Amino acid sequence: MADKTQEAGSFDLERVRELIEMMEAHGVTEVNLRKADERWVLRRGPAEVINMMASGGYAPPNYATAPQAPAPQAAAPITPAVPAVADGPVIKSPTVGTFYLSPTPTEPPFVKVGSAVKPDTVVCLIEAMKVFNQIPAEISGTITEILVNNGDAVEYGQPLFRVKT
Amino acid sequence: MADKTQEAGSFDLERVRELIEMMEAHGVTEVNLRKADERWVLRRGPAEVINMMASGGYAPPNYATAPQAPAPQAAAPITPAVPAVADGPVIKSPTVGTFYLSPTPTEPPFVKVGSAVKPDTVVCLIEAMKVFNQIPAEISGTITEILVNNGDAVEYGQPLFRVKT
C-alpha cells in the first residue's frame, strides 16, 4: 500500500499514524521533517496541556484547572440556569425583585409562549421596594420559553424569557 | 525497509524512533538536524510535563499538577540531586551518618574515579553513632563520579557514587 500511495503522489496515512503513535508513546510534541520537496510537520501536546490551554484564564497553565474548579460548584446554587444562557437570546432581569407575569392577579399575562415582542413590549413586572417596574423586551422576536414562575424572586441578570429572533 | 523507504524518497521512521528514544532516555526536548536538503526537527514536551505524567499518581487530571507542585520545591533542599538518579546506576547510602572516603584522614581513599568495583568492594565509611560502617559497592563496574564530599552528612538513600557497569 505504501508504494501505491507514494506513486499516487499522495500521503501514506498509515505511516503518519505510525509517527503520531510514536510521538504519543514518547511524549513528543513536534516533528518537522523535510526532504527535497517533501515536508511533514506534526505537533501535539500532552492531554493535560491541552486541557489547561482550553480552560486557560489568567492562571499559569499548571494551575489553570484549580482556579476554575471551585467556581462552578460554589456558583451552582446561585447561578441562573446556564443552558438558558447557552441557547439563543434571553430577556434578563435588570434588577432584583419579585417577578409578575400579569399587571394584576386577575388580568391576563403580558406575554405567553408564542407572543411576538418588540423592544418596547412590556413582558413582565418586577416589584422592588413596593414599586412595580415594567420590563420591556428590548429585542424583537417570539417568546419561546418563560424561565421563571409568577411571584418568583429574581436576581440581577437572571434570564426571564427565551426569545427566538 | 530503511533503504527502501530512503529510495522511496520518504522518511525512515525507524531512525526517527531511534532518535526519539534517545531524546527520551536523556531528557532531550529538541533535536534539529539538517543535512543537504534534508532537515529533521523533533520536540518533546517540557520537562515539567513529562515529570507530571511520570509522577502522576492517584490525583485526578485537573489536580495532577497541584499535588506534585509542592513536592519538588519542598523536597528540593532535602532530595538527593535528581540528575544523579536519572543517568545510570548509583551506590546509595544505606543509612544516615557521616561520609568518609578513606579509612583514616592520612590513608588513601578506598576508591577513586576510575576504580573498578565488585559487589563486595568497600567504597567508603559511614559513621553513625560512633560506629564506622564499611559500605560495599553491591554492584560491579567502574566509579565514574563521587557525589558527596569527605565528611559530609548523608541521609538514607542518598546517592554516593555513580558507576558505569
Place this chain on the structure above:
Amino acid sequence: MFSIADYRTRTAKRRNYKPMFQRILIANRGEIALRIIRACKELGIETVAVFSEGDRGAHYLSLADDAFCIGPAAASESYLQIKRIISACEVSGAQAIHPGYGFLSENAHFAEVCKECKITFIGPSHEAMARLGDKVTARSAAMEAKVPTVPGTEGLVTDDKAALKTAKQIGYPILIKATAGGGGKGMRVARDESELVSGLKQAAQEAEKAFKNAGVYMEKYVENPRHVEVQFIADTHGNVVHLWERDCSMQRKHQKLIEESPSPNLPKKVREEICAAAVRLAKAANYTNAGTCEFIVDKENNFYFIEVNARIQVEHPVTELVTDTDLIQAQIRVAAGEELPWKQKDIECRGHAIEIRINAEDPDNDFRGCPGTITKLRLPGGPGVRIDSHVYEGYRIPPYYDSMIGKLIVHRPTRQAAITTMLRALDEFVIEGVKTTIPLAKLMLRDANFVAGNVHTKYVEQTLLAK
C-alpha cells in the same frame, strides 16, 4: 393602580418576626461577609448574601443560606445599589441587614431607607450615624461631651479667605479633611498659605469624587501622633460599654497596616481616661450598636478626638481576642433589642493581640494592587493564630474592590510573645500567584522601634519605607 397587598404574601415572613431575627441579609463581600455569616450561624440565624458579578462563584457565598446577584462588578452598580439590596432583602424574607464596613455601612440614608422598609439596620440609628458619621457635627458633639478635640474650624470651609484667616489662628501645619471622608481620601496637610489654598481645592475635588460630598474642614495638624481608637458598643436600653483600645499607629497613607490591643506604652490612667471619653461621647450622642472612637495621642499622651467610625471595623478581631467577646454576635443581639451581654466590669483585657492585614499589593511597586489568581496557598495555623479570610488556593482576586484578602491575627499572653508568634505565622504563610504585603509585615514586626512601641502614624512612610 391596584392593591399591593395582593402580592405581599411572600414577605409576610419578614413582617411578623420574633425578638431574634431568623434571617439576616449581608450587604457586603469578602472576608467581612464571611465573618458575618459565621456569627449568624453561631446564633442560629439564616443568612442571605448579595454579590456582584465580579464575586460570582466565591466560596463564601455557598456558606450563606441564600444568595442574590445584585449587579455588575462595579460597586456603584452592585454593593452601593440601595434599591436592589433592599429588594433582595424583601424577596428573601430577611428581617435585618448587616452592612459590614465600607460600602453602605456609614450611609445614613441607607439606614433610614431600611427603617422605612421595616428592615432592621444592624448599626446605629440613622440620626446618630448622621451626627457622629459626619466629622464636623461629630466634633461639636465631642466638645459637648467634654471629649478633647484638636483645635480647628467650627464648620466647613467656605472660601479660601476665611480659611486662611482661621489657619493663622490655629497655626500651621494644618490638616485638611473631607467631612464625609474615610481611609485618607480627601486629606491634605498644608504647611503654609499657598499649600493651604491648593490643598483645599484638591481635597474638595477628591472628596466630591469619592463621597459625592465636597465639604472639607481644617484642624491643627498634630505632628507624629499615635493612632489610638476605643471600641464601644451600646444597646437600646441605655447601656454602653467600652472594650478597651486598639493602637493602629502603623499606617501607610492613612491605611492601617497593623492593629493591636492593648496600646503599647500607654499608661493605665490614660487608657482609662480615653475609654471613658469614648463612652461619654456615645452616651451623649444617644448612640446604639458598635462603634469606634478614634483619637490621636501625642508624645505627652495628650489625646484628641478625631472621628467616630459608626460601624464595625476591619480590626475588630484584636478586641475580640483580648476581651474574649464576639462583637458581630453582640451587634446582632443589640440590634434585635436584647440588652448587652456584659457590664463594664466584665470586660477584661487579657494578653496581647495583633492583626496584620494581608493585601494583594506589590510592596516593590508603590503597593500597586495585584489582582489575579492565588495559585498556591499554605495558611499558617497552630497556637495563638486566628485567620479571617475568604480566599483559598485557586481563588481569583477580583480587580474591582479593595486589595485586602485576609487578616492574620494572633493572641498571646504578652506583646513580645504575640510578635514572635506573628513572625512565626508569617514565615509559614505561602501565597503564590499574587504579590502581597507579607514582606512589609515581616519588616515592620522585626523593626526595633515597632517592637519598642516607639512609632507614630507617619513612621512607616517616613522611616521604615524610607530606609
Place this chain on the structure above:
Amino acid sequence: MFSIADYRTRTAKRRNYKPMFQRILIANRGEIALRIIRACKELGIETVAVFSEGDRGAHYLSLADDAFCIGPAAASESYLQIKRIISACEVSGAQAIHPGYGFLSENAHFAEVCKECKITFIGPSHEAMARLGDKVTARSAAMEAKVPTVPGTEGLVTDDKAALKTAKQIGYPILIKATAGGGGKGMRVARDESELVSGLKQAAQEAEKAFKNAGVYMEKYVENPRHVEVQFIADTHGNVVHLWERDCSMQRKHQKLIEESPSPNLPKKVREEICAAAVRLAKAANYTNAGTCEFIVDKENNFYFIEVNARIQVEHPVTELVTDTDLIQAQIRVAAGEELPWKQKDIECRGHAIEIRINAEDPDNDFRGCPGTITKLRLPGGPGVRIDSHVYEGYRIPPYYDSMIGKLIVHRPTRQAAITTMLRALDEFVIEGVKTTIPLAKLMLRDANFVAGNVHTKYVEQTLLAK
C-alpha cells in the same frame, strides 16, 4: 583501629551548647512534627526534621531548618530506627530530640540511648518513663502515692490457672490489658472464665505483635466510665503543676474522637482531688517534663487511676487554650533545665475548649483508612477556631501511618458556645478526595447526650453508632 577524635569536629557544635538549645531534632512526622517546629521557631531554636520516603516532599519538612531522610516508608524502617535518628541528630548538630507522641516517644530504651549520646531527650527520664510507662509498675507507684486504682492483679498474668483465681477475687467483668500497650491494642474484656482464657491468649499475641512485649495484666472492669485525664508538667527543680483535666469519653474502640476541657458535670471538688492525685503521683515518681495521668470516673464520680502517658498527647491543645499556655514550649524549657514558668496558682482554667480529630477514615465502611490525595480543601477559620494540621490541597495522605490528618480545636467562653462554634467550623470544612470522620464529628456534637455531658467511653459504639 584509629582515633575517632579525628572525625569529631563536625559534632563539636552539639557538644559545647548554652543552657537553651540551638537545634532540636524532631523524631516524628505530620501534625505533631509541625507543632514542634512552630514551638521551636517561637523559641528561636533551629529544627531538624527526619522523614521517611513515604513523607518526602511534605510541606512541613520545608519549614524545618534541616531535614534528613532516615529510611523507607515503613515506620519500623524509619521513624522507629533509633540508630539512624541518633545519627541524624549527631550529623546535624542537634542537642536535643523531641519525640512527639507515638513512635519512640514512650520508648525508655530510646531515652536512655539519647542520654548515653549526650543528647537531651525532651521528655521524662528513662527511669521515670520505665516506671510509669509500664502499666504494672505505674499501678504500684500510684498505690504508694495514695492514688486510687482499679482492683486487679498485682503483677503480670503468669498462667491461666492463677489468672482465673484472681479473677474470682476481683469479680467479673474483667479487663485484660497489655503492660506495654496503648491505643487499645492488646485489650480484652472478659465476662466469664472462658472469655478470660481466650482473651488472655489473644491479648498476649496482639501485644507481642504491637509492642514486642506479650506481658498482660487484669483488673476490674468499671462499666461505662468517663475518661478523665490530668495534664501535668514537672521541671528538674522539683516543681510540679497540673493544668487541669481533659474529658475524652467520646471514644471508638479506645480511640479518642473528641477531647474537651474542662470535663462536663465534674464537681469542682472532684476536679481538684483528681488533679491533686496526678501531681502526687508525678512527685512520687520523680517525674520530669510533661505527662498525663489517665483516670476512669464512674457514675458516682469515684475516680480510678488507669495509666500515665509519659509524653505530650494529641489532645494537648485543649489544655493550652483553657490555660493560655504553650505546652510544647514548656516541655523544651524544662528539658533545657529551666524552672517552670508558672506556679500552680497561675494556672487558671478559662472558658471551654473542644478538639475534634479529623481522620482520613470512611465512617460508612467501619472507619477503614482512606489514604489518597486531598483534591480540594477549605479550612474553617474565624473567631475561636484553631487548626493544627500539616495537610493542604494537593497533599497525598500516605497509607503507612495513622489516619489523623489534623485537629480542629475551638475555644469559647462556655461549653455550649464551644459546641456551636465547632459545628459552625465543621460545616465550613470542605475536604474532597478522601473520606473523613467529619460526618461522625457532626453527629456526635449534635447528640443530645453529648451536649448534656451524659456519655461514657462506650457510648459512641454502644449507642451513637448503634442508632
